[in-house]
Amino acid sequence: MKKIYALKYGILLLFICFAGFAQAxxxxxxxxxxxxxxxxxxGASVLIKNTTRSTSTxxxxxxxxxxxxxxxxxxxxxFIGYQTIEREIDASQTSSLNVEMKPSAxxxxxxxxxxxxxxxxxxxxxxxxxxxSKNFNKGVTNxxxxxxxxxxxxxxxxxxxxxPGNTSTIRIRGGASLSASNDPLIVxxxxxxxxVPIGGSPNILSTLNPNDIESFTVLKDAxxxxxxxxxxxxGVIQITTKRGGKDLKIGYNxxxxxxxxxxxxxxxxxxxxxxxxxxxxxxxxxxTSLLGTDNTDWQSQIYKNAFTQDHxxxxxxxAWKKLPYRISGGYNNADGVLKTYNYERTTLNxxxxxxxxxxxxxxxxxxxxxxxxxxxxxxxAVASAVFYDPTKPVYNGNTRWRGYTTWTENGDINGNPITLxxxxxxxxxxxxxxxxxxxxxxxxxxxxxxxxxxxxLRANLNLGYDYAKSEGHNNVQDSTQWVYVPVVAGGRLNNxxxxxxxxxxxxxxxxxxxxxxxxxxxxxxxxxxxxxxxxEGVNNTSALDGSQPQPTDAYKTEYYLAAFFGRLNYSYNxxxxxxxxxxxxxxxxxxxxxxWGLFPAGAFAWRIKNEDFLKNSNTISDLKLRxxxxxxxxxxxxxxxxxPYLAKYTISDATSRYKFGDTYxxxxxxxxxxxxxxxxxxxxxxxxxDFGFANNRITGAIxxxxxxxxxxxxxxxxxxxxxxxxxxxxNIGSLDNHGIEFSLNSNIIATGNFNWSVNYNISYNKTxxxxxxxxxxxxxxxxxxGIAGTTSGTIQAxxxxxxxxxxxxxxQVYDPSGNPIEDKYVDLNNDGVINTSDLYIYKKPTxxxxxxxxxxxxxxxxxxxxxxxxxxxxxxxxxxxxNSTYRGLYSSLRYLSNQTTAADETQFTTALTTNLSDYxxxxxxxxxxxxxxxxxxFAPMFSNKFKLRLSASVQNVFVITDxxxxxxxxxxxxxxxxxxxxxxFQLGLNAEF
Numbered sequence: 001m002k003k004i005y006a007l008k009y010g011i012l013l014l015f016i017c018f019a020g021f022a023q024a025x026x027x028x029x030x031x032x033x034x035x036x037x038x039x040x041x042x043g044a045s046v047l048i049k050n051t052t053r054s055t056s057t058x059x060x061x062x063x064x065x066x067x068x069x070x071x072x073x074x075x076x077x078x079f080i081g082y083q084t085i086e087r088e089i090d091a092s093q094t095s096s097l098n099v100e101m102k103p104s105a106x107x108x109x110x111x112x113x114x115x116x117x118x119x120x121x122x123x124x125x126x127x128x129x130x131x132x133s134k135n136f137n138k139g140v141t142n143x144x145x146x147x148x149x150x151x152x153x154x155x156x157x158x159x160x161x162x163x164p165g166n167t168s169t170i171r172i173r174g175g176a177s178l179s180a181s182n183d184p185l186i187v188x189x190x191x192x193x194x195x196v197p198i199g200g201s202p203n204i205l206s207t208l209n210p211n212d213i214e215s216f217t218v219l220k221d222a223x224x225x226x227x228x229x230x231x232x233x234x235g236v237i238q239i240t241t242k243r244g245g246k247d248l249k250i251g252y253n254x255x256x257x258x259x260x261x262x263x264x265x266x267x268x269x270x271x272x273x274x275x276x277x278x279x280x281x282x283x284x285x286x287x288t289s290l291l292g293t294d295n296t297d298w299q300s301q302i303y304k305n306a307f308t309q310d311h312x313x314x315x316x317x318x319a320w321k322k323l324p325y326r327i328s329g330g331y332n333n334a335d336g337v338l339k340t341y342n343y344e345r346t347t348l349n350x351x352x353x354x355x356x357x358x359x360x361x362x363x364x365x366x367x368x369x370x371x372x373x374x375x376x377x378x379x380x381a382v383a384s385a386v387f388y389d390p391t392k393p394v395y396n397g398n399t400r401w402r403g404y405t406t407w408t409e410n411g412d413i414n415g416n417p418i419t420l421x422x423x424x425x426x427x428x429x430x431x432x433x434x435x436x437x438x439x440x441x442x443x444x445x446x447x448x449x450x451x452x453x454x455x456x457l458r459a460n461l462n463l464g465y466d467y468a469k470s471e472g473h474n475n476v477q478d479s480t481q482w483v484y485v486p487v488v489a490g491g492r493l494n495n496x497x498x499x500x501x502x503x504x505x506x507x508x509x510x511x512x513x514x515x516x517x518x519x520x521x522x523x524x525x526x527x528x529x530x531x532x533x534x535x536e537g538v539n540n541t542s543a544l545d546g547s548q549p550q551p552t553d554a555y556k557t558e559y560y561l562a563a564f565f566g567r568l569n570y571s572y573n574x575x576x577x578x579x580x581x582x583x584x585x586x587x588x589x590x591x592x593x594x595x596w597g598l599f600p601a602g603a604f605a606w607r608i609k610n611e612d613f614l615k616n617s618n619t620i621s622d623l624k625l626r627x628x629x630x631x632x633x634x635x636x637x638x639x640x641x642x643x644p645y646l647a648k649y650t651i652s653d654a655t656s657r658y659k660f661g662d663t664y665x666x667x668x669x670x671x672x673x674x675x676x677x678x679x680x681x682x683x684x685x686x687x688x689x690d691f692g693f694a695n696n697r698i699t700g701a702i703x704x705x706x707x708x709x710x711x712x713x714x715x716x717x718x719x720x721x722x723x724x725x726x727x728x729x730x731n732i733g734s735l736d737n738h739g740i741e742f743s744l745n746s747n748i749i750a751t752g753n754f755n756w757s758v759n760y761n762i763s764y765n766k767t768x769x770x771x772x773x774x775x776x777x778x779x780x781x782x783x784x785x786g787i788a789g790t791t792s793g794t795i796q797a798x799x800x801x802x803x804x805x806x807x808x809x810x811x812q813v814y815d816p817s818g819n820p821i822e823d824k825y826v827d828l829n830n831d832g833v834i835n836t837s838d839l840y841i842y843k844k845p846t847x848x849x850x851x852x853x854x855x856x857x858x859x860x861x862x863x864x865x866x867x868x869x870x871x872x873x874x875x876x877x878x879x880x881x882x883n884s885t886y887r888g889l890y891s892s893l894r895y896l897s898n899q900t901t902a903a904d905e906t907q908f909t910t911a912l913t914t915n916l917s918d919y920x921x922x923x924x925x926x927x928x929x930x931x932x933x934x935x936x937x938f939a940p941m942f943s944n945k946f947k948l949r950l951s952a953s954v955q956n957v958f959v960i961t962d963x964x965x966x967x968x969x970x971x972x973x974x975x976x977x978x979x980x981x982x983x984x985f986q987l988g989l990n991a992e993f
Contacts, residue, residue, distance in 0.1 A: 029068040029089065031097035033061045033077060035695075039618070041079055041101060045752035049074035049086070050939065054752030068095070077101065079695070079750070113217045113238040115187075115227035116460070116508050116525055116565070123571070125579040125603035126224030126628050127686050127703050129153070129743075132215045133242075135759075135854075137867050138933040139953040139986050141255055141310040142332050142345060144205045144239070145170055148216050149930060150852030150869035153703075153741035153761035155218055155235075158971045160202075162981035164259075164308065164334035165343035165374070167203040169971040172220055172235030173705060174737050174765040174846060176682045178804055179729065180713040181636040184218075184235040185228055189351075189366045191444050191464035191504055192231065194533055195636060199498035200374065200436030200470035207370040207440050209330040209347040211253055211312040214242045221686035221705060222630025226601030227565055229583035233634040233682040233709070241366065243351055244324035248317035251328075254989040257308035259982035261337045262956070264303070265880060265966050266901045270295030270390040273898055280886050280909070287890050290411075292391035298898075299385045301394060302425050306335035306982065324353040337982045338382065340429045344373040357452075364446040371439055374472075378432035380482075383977035384425035386880065387888075389896045394426050402431065406481050407895040417481035421895040424481070431480055436472030441465070444504070456513040460527075464504035471497045478544045491544025498537040505530045508565075523569035534558040535640065551651070559642040560588040577605040579628075585679075587635045591645040594678035601630025603686075622692030622699065634680035634713065637729070644729045645677050672728030680731065682709040700744040707737040714798075716773065716782065733772045735804065739765035755858045762851045767803045776800075783808065785974055787879050787915070795877050795916065795974065796845075803844040805973070807877055809918040811840060820919045823911035842918045845973020847925075848873030861937050868929040871969070876924040878902075878965045879976040882915045902964065924968035926961035935988075947992045955984040 033044045040061025047054040048065065057063045070091045077085045083102045112121050112128045121130060129152045136147040145168045149157040159168045175182030183195045188208065197204055217238040219225045225232035268276060274291050281287040314328035330347040352365040396405040398413040407421035408414070444464030451457045476483045478491030508527025515521065539553040565583040581601045588595070608614060608623040637644070649668040658665050688703035712733035743761040773780050778800055785796025785805065797808035810825035828838045851870040857863065881902035886909045888897055908914045935951035961968040965975045 027068050027070065027091045027095055029065045029075070029091065029095055029097060031063055031099065033057050033063065033079070034098070034100045038100070044077060044079040044101070045750065047076045047078075047752040049076050050944070056751050076752075078752070111215075113215070113240050114219060114224065115236070116506070116527060116567070117510065119569075122607075122622075122624075123569075123577060124224070125569075125577050125605040125626055126222075127220040127626070127688055127705070127741075128224050129155075129218045129220070130215060131218075133213065136210075136213075137854075137931055138865055138951070139255070139931050139955050139984070139988070140210050141257070141308065142206075142210070142334060142343060143168060143203060144208045144210045144213060147210055147213065148218075150854065150867055151759075151761075152218055152852075153701075153743045154220060154739065154763040154765070154850070156847070156850055156871075158969055159981065160971045161379075161979035163336050163338070163341060163343070163376075163379075163979050164306075165203055165206060165345065165372075166979075167197065167205075170237070172218065172237075173707065173739060173763075174767050175804075176233045176707055176709045176735065176737060177634055177680060178712050178733065178735065178769075178798060179637075179715045180634050180680055182234050183636075184237050185225075185231040186237045186239065187228075188239045188368070188442060189241055189444060190364075190446055190462050190506075191366075191442055191466060192228070192531070193442065193466055194500070194502060196535070196640070198438060198440070198468045198470050198500060199496055199537060200472040201372055201438040201440070201468075206345065206372055206438075207347070207368050207442055208239065208241075209312060209328070209332075209345075209349060211314070211330060212241045212328055212347070212349045212368075214240045216240075221628055221703075222632050222682070222684035223579060223581065223601045223603030223628030223686065226581040226583060226599055226630040226632055227567055228632075229565070229599035230561055230563060230585035230587060230597065230633045230679075231636055233632045233680070241349060241351060241368075242314075242316070242326055242328075243353055244316040244318060244326040246318050246324075249315070250993045251312075251314040251316075252989075252991045253310075253312040255308070255310040255986055256988075257310075257334070257984050257986045259306040259308065259335075259337055259984045261303045261980050262983040263966055263980065264299045265386050267299070267386055267898050268390060268901065269297070273390050273896075276886075277889055277896065280889060286894075287896075290389075290890075290894065290896050292389065292393070294391055294393045296388075296390050296393060298388050298390065298425055302339055302381050302385045302429060303337050303980075304335075304339050306337045306341075308332070308334035308984075310334075322354060322356075326351045336377070336979075338377050338379065338429075338979065340375055340432075341377040342373075342375040346371045360450045360452060360455075362448045362450075364448070365444075366446075367441070367443040369439075369441045372437070374436045374438070376434040376436070376474075378428040378434060378476075379979055380423070381425035381428040382979055384423050384428060386900065386977060387422045387883075387897045388425055389422075390898050391896075394424070400479060401481065402427070402477075402479050404430075409894075418893050418895050419481060420893060421481070421891070422897055427480065428482065431477040432474070433476075434472075434474040436470055438468065438470040440468035456511055458510045458512075460506075460508050460510065462504065462506040464506075466500070466502040466504075468498070468500045470499075471495075476544075492541065493544055494539070494541045496537065496539040498535065501532075501534045503532045519573040521569075521571045524567070526566040527564075529561070529563045529565065531561040532558065533560075555640065557640050557642045560586075562586045573610075575607045575610045577607070579603040579605075581630065585633055587679075589635050589637070589642055589644060590677055590679070591675060594645075594676060597633045597679035597681070599631045599633050599681070601628065601632075603628030603630075609692075618695075619693060620691070621694065621696045622690060624690040626686070626688040626690070626703075628684075628686045630684055632682050632684070634682065634709075637713065641729065644673060645675050647671075647673055674728060674730040677713075677729065678711060678731055680709060680711050680713045682707055684708075697750070698744070698746045700742070703741040705739055705741075709735040709737070712771075714772070714782070732774060734770045735767065736770050737765065737767045739763060753860050756855070758853070758855045760851070760853045762849065764849050765846070766848070767846065769798055769800050769802060769804060772798060772800050781808065785877075785972070787877065787974060788883060788976060795879075797839075797841065799841055802841045803846060805846070806841045806844045807875065807918070807921050807973075808839050809842050809921060810834070810838060810913065810916050811842070812917045812919045820906055820908075820917065822906070822908045823913060825913075825917070839916070843875035843921050845874060845876065845970070847871040861939065863935045863937065864933065866929065866932045868927060870925075870927040872925045874924050874968075874973070875921050876963060876965065876968060876970050876973050876975050878920045878922050878963075879915075879974060880965060882917075882920040885909070885914060887911070922963055922965070924961065924963040924965075924970065924973075926959055926963065926968040928959045928969065929957040931955050932957055945993060949988075949990040951986075951988040951990070953986045953988065955986065956981055957983070 044057045219236040312330040316326035332345045348369040350367040355362040400414040404427035407418040446462040474494040476492040512523040536556040541550040563585045570578045606625045692699040711731040741763040749756040782798040783794040813824040849872040854867040884899035884903045933953040937949040
């Protein structure tokens with residue numbers, strides 16, 4: 001018994017000793033955190049690095065951490081709007097820590113890459129926005145422009161289809177032109193790229209791997225963009241790729257994705273279609289006998305779940321202590337939800353940034369390479385799957401049409417095809433070989449020399465290039481109905497190639513000096529820019545056996561740009577900022593008499609925060625007023641018409657040859673041209689306020705802008721009876737564009753363990769055409785917007801007093817129950833006749849209001865982010881529904897066509913004008929949750945040298961809309977069998993050593 005008690009008390013004594021020892025290994029750390037004015041900072045986060053032990057300061061700036069380990073520990077102090085501080089503490093020597101934090105203008109002093117230089121965002125006098133990699137939309141793997149969708153007020157990014165690797169329509173403040181380009185100028189690491197896509201590669205940004213991009217800087221008003229005068233009417237997007245640092249870093253990113261088709265167009269099933277045809281054509285055996293017995297879901301036959309893998313490996317650091325570098329390689333392989341569609345991209349990115357002569361001579365070398373393989377499939381199958389008869393099987397055992405069910409004459413499955421009937425969508429995918437291979441390289445060498453005898457003076461030379469070569473074909477096997485040629489039974493050979501060679505040479509001098517004696521700083525830039533754009537291509541089409549070739553479409557074209565430019569930045573007492581810019585541009589697209597255009601701009605900013613009455617305010621941490629005005633130019637045509645001022649001739653096609661004797665000769669037709677065509681110019685006024693509260697815990701900006709474009713480059717009709725082509729490109733018309741933008745960034749919670757930020761932006765834009773022709777005819781209309789199912793072929797128009805690309809339709813008449821009456825429209829001109837004179841402007845495809853919202857939360861090792869967008873006031877012409885009527889069920893050529901269930905809403909049976917009814921102009925306002933991402937970041941391993949993060953995300957989470965079509969977000973507003981946007985589920989791994 002005594003032994004038991006002795007053992008019991010011995011163990012207890014040993015436990016007490018160990019407890020005392022353990023207690024001796026920990027202590028308490030206390031301290032106080034102050035701001036730069038020696039005032040307490042309540043809510044500052046105090047964290048022991050690489051642990052979960054943390055606390056926050058109280059209202060007096062005091063903090064206390066119990067159980068602080070002995071030995072050397074690193075304490076991290078953070079507070080929004082202040083620089084992060086790390087202090088090494090040895091608890092055996094001290095138990096107190098008092099820190100004074102210094103303000104950090106991280107948000108305001110974010111570096112903005114502007115034309116021919118950089119500027120701190122706090123020094124910017126124009127409307128400039130920066131989105132860095134940490135704020136990008138997560139999960140984007142093959143379309144770089146989608147990284148900033150919804151992130152910037154006044155900037156809309158709309159993908160033109162759901163196909164992987166496809167391009168997007170980017171608009172900054174609504175654009176400023178009609179027939180010329182409305183795309184912003186995109187500059188990649190100092191190299192402006194052309195907006196015209198390369199054949200076989202629709203996305204002009206496909207060369208860039210999203211993993212390599214460090215930031216987007218968007219220049220929105222004329223005072224910011226005028227330095228690029230000739231190409232900046234629609235704004236500028238500067239893309240900067242990542243650079244090497246001091247220490248060696250190896251990074252590997254892996255993303256795997258599963259894409260699904262969230263929605264399909266609502267069409268009749270086989271049973272529903274049989275019931276409908278038997279009801280509408282009751283007793284008409286010639287029609288009902290065409291029905292089959294199957295129930296084929298044609299959309300399910302062409303869509304599938306698609307997989308994507310994206311790999312990126314990067315190395316960065318400094319070699320030989322003198323050569324910062326970053327080298328990365330990426331591989332992306334993405335299947336589309338449309339069967340046979342595939343996008344494959346291999347990229348190489350090299351960045352070198354050496355410096356010599358004690359940093360007086362710096363080089364910035366960039367190289368980007370791309371190999372892109374595409375299988376575009378036959379996207380016409382999307383429409384065919386909607387309209388093909390669902391009572392027919394995919395295969396019917398014929399021997400002439402490769403076994404695929406095909407509409408043929410007289411019901412003979414091996415008979416001649418009905419060429420106007422809907423093709424078998426499965427056959428379209430299986431028998432079409434529509435592929436391309438694109439090789440592209442963009443690069444530049446930028447040299448910056450700071451003069452030894454005058455360090456304030458720098459000389460900068462930038463030599464760049466953009467070379468691309470694409471080859472592809474869109475071939476169809478023989479025995480196919482949709483490319484049927486009676487003699488050879490179909491088939492098509494279509495080969496094309498495109499080569500582009502663009503060069504750039506920029507040189508400028510920059511002088512910057514602080515004049516402390518007069519509290520001023522001046523920054524002067526003057527330079528010269530030269531660009532050359534060359535493109536050649538060929539397109540050959542013939543029957544599969546080489547017979548019946550079409551005339552070869554071959555071309556070579558080029559144009560040059562040259563400019564002198566200058567900019568003066570002046571600041572006084574860090575309160576008053578002045579910018580003046582002047583650019584004199586020349587383009588070879590215009591004649592020597594109109595070739596040069598002068599584009600000035602000026603801006604003023606007042607840092608109100610730095611005035612004495614606000615300098616010591618703890619509430620208002622930033623307040624700046626901006627006012628700018630400038631003129632920018634436009635000569636960037638949307639076609640390859642690089643010689644609009646020269647007389648040209650077009651060769652006739654095979655059906656328009658002239659017979660002389662027994663021989664047919666091709667003829668030449670003169671094209672219309674304007675020898676005096678000149679620059680389109682846009683005058684822009686911008687007024688803005690930047691603000692910040694509570695040590696920039698809340699920041700934002702409000703901007704008002706007004707843009708007036710004159711001498712519009714417009715395509716207008718020529719008088720009847722002339723010997724020219726029916727239209728000509730000339731300078732006629734004007735356009736007004738104005739709006740308001742508001743952005744707000746808030747760090748709602750900022751502690752050591754939990755952080756929550758929300759970013760929101762909203763913009764309103766209104767565009768109106770103010771002039772279209774020389775005689776100011778208010779009824780003059782320029783039709784455009786090609787659609788299917790109408791005799792005119794258009795559904796949109798340009799007209800004075802209305803927004804660009806407005807819908808041009810008949811005003812539908814409805815019965816007392818609210819149902820549209822077939823072929824009944826309002827006689828708007830009261831002449832007793834319904835004809836094209838009764839068409840009127842109704843709604844527009846562009847939104848009145850755009851909104852973007854994103855949130856980021858971190859809790860210890862977890863992070864969550866989500867991004868959404870809203871578009872209000874945009875309308876879409878539902879061409880799919882307009883082509884769905886009871887009349888469309890049967891053709892006198894003896895074939896049946898399925899319809900969407902929208903046919904039940906109208907039950908139109910005979911009229912041919914229903915497609916032009918305003919009934920099909922539908923409100924397409926929407927809110928889309930673009931992405932949700934949940935991630936977990938492991939604690940650093942291997943002496944803090946290895947970092948690992950795992951993530952799961954969903955893209956295109958949901959859409960809220962009243963639009964009756966498949967998707968409300970349609971670039972241009974014409975919904976005609978849109979390649980559906982997929983819903984994508986992703987798993988990601990990010991590792992860094």
